[in-house]
Amino acid sequence: NAGVTQTPKFQVLKTGQSMTLQCAQDMNHEYMSWYRQDPGMGLRLIHYSVGAGITDQGEVPNGYNVSRSTTEDFPLRLLSAAPSQTSVYFCASSLTGSSTDTQYFGPGTRLTVL
Amino acid sequence: AQTVTQSQPEMSVQEAETVTLSCTYDTSESDYYLFWYKQPPSRQMILVIRQEAYKQQNATENRFSVNFQKAAKSFSLKISDSQLGDAAMYFCAYRTSTQGGSEKLVFGKGMKLTVNP
Numbered sequence: 001n002a003g004v005t006q007t008p009k010f011q012v013l014k015t016g017q018s019m020t021l022q023c024a025q026d027m028n029h030e031y032m033s034w035y036r037q038d039p040g041m042g043l044r045l046i047h048y049s050v051g052a053g054i055t056d057q058g059e060v061p062n063g064y065n066v067s068r069s070t071t072e073d074f075p076l077r078l079l080s081a082a083p084s085q086t087s088v089y090f091c092a093s094s095l096t097g098s099s100t101d102t103q104y105f106g107p108g109t110r111l112t113v114l
Numbered sequence: 115a116q117t118v119t120q121s122q123p124e125m126s127v128q129e130a131e132t133v134t135l136s137c138t139y140d141t142s143e144s145d146y147y148l149f150w151y152k153q154p155p156s157r158q159m160i161l162v163i164r165q166e167a168y169k170q171q172n173a174t175e176n177r178f179s180v181n182f183q184k185a186a187k188s189f190s191l192k193i194s195d196s197q198l199g200d201a202a203m204y205f206c207a208y209r210t211s212t213q214g215g216s217e218k219l220v221f222g223k224g225m226k227l228t229v230n231p
Contacts (some may be wrong), residue, residue, distance in 0.1 A: 033218065035199075042118070042205055042221025058218060090159060092219075103219065105151075105159035 002026050004106035006091050012112045013081040015058060021076040021109050023091030029104075031097040032074040034062065036087040037108075049074055050097050081113045116141045116210050120222035127196045129231050134181075135191040137206030137222055144168075147209040148182065149219070150191045151222075154202040162204070165189065201229045 007022045025032065033048035035058075045058030049068040063085060065077040074093075080083060089109045094101035117140045127133035139148070150162040165173045165182050172180050177197075181190045193200055206222040 040123075042207070042223050043219070044221070045218045048218060057169075088157065088175060092159070102161050102164070108157040110157075 002090055004093050004104050006089075006106035006109050008109060009107070010110050012114065013078075013100070014114055015082060017081050018077070018079050019081065020091055021078075021091075021111070022029065023074045023076065023106060024072050025074075025091075025093040025104070026072065027093065027095075027104070028071060029093035029095050030102070031095070031103075032068065032075070032091065032093045033103075034064070034066065034076045035090045035092065036085075038087050038091060046076065046089075048097075051054045078111075085111065086113045087111060116143075116146075116208050116220050118206050118208050118220050118222040120206055120225050122225050123223070124226045124228070126228040126230055127193070129196055129198060129229055131196055132192060132194045133196055133227065135193070135204050135225055135227070137189045137191070139187050139189065139206070139208050141187070141210070142146065142230075143210065148180075148189045149207040150178070150180070150189075151205045151207060152200075152202045153205065153219075153224070154199075159205070163191065174210075196229050197216065198231060199231050201227055203227075 004025045030051045034042035034046040039044045047066040049055045091106040092103045094103045119138045146167045148165045152160045163175045177194045179192045203224045205224045207219045
């Protein structure tokens with residue numbers, strides 16, 4: 001199993017550009033989520049999904065959209081990038097949303113918005 | 115809202131010695147889970163250990179163990195026989211329930227551990 005994969009590893013955008021961060025998992029996990037990590041801070045939840053077709057907002061959802069058309073994929077879209085979105089983005093998945101499940105993290109995407 | 119506090123931004127330890135990383139949290143819930151994650155320079159988040167709040171026994175995973183004090187809302191990680199590969203950022207995390215009944219992780223700000231040879 002590849003686990004949780006994220007692409008790209010690095011990305012530089014100009015203010016106002018749009019892009020999609022890809023996340024995929026091959027473990028048949030129902031629960032997937034996106035976090036951002038800023039310097040000196042822990043991870044903060046952006047959006048999450050409890051299954052295909054179901055998404056919800058986390059702690060810092062503004063400026064981001066998600067969709068979950070399949071169990072495997074959970075892309076994160078930036079519609080109009082802003083410098084405040086410069087961060088490292090992590091995708092995570094777990095079997096369900098239960099606290100008994102371990103969350104598996106992807107390797108992260110480092111995004112810079114100029 | 116739940117919060118997780120790691121008050122020590124950095125620590126160092128000599129190889130083969132023991133180090134304790136501290137974490138406190140705030141919650142009004144009685145049932146929850148606590149985690150320690152390790153983030154090496156590769157940036158991958160790796161689960162180190164997990165503690166269930168309703169269990170009195172402290173969790174242990176090989177050289178890693180926790181001291182869970184529920185009344186004090188304290189959750190420290192002890193690393194015994196420290197190895198060079200233990201050098202990383204360590205994050206304490208709390209798993210709570212969101213509005214929809216699913217759960218998210220609430221993270222502390224992290225602590226950088228250096229292991230000196």
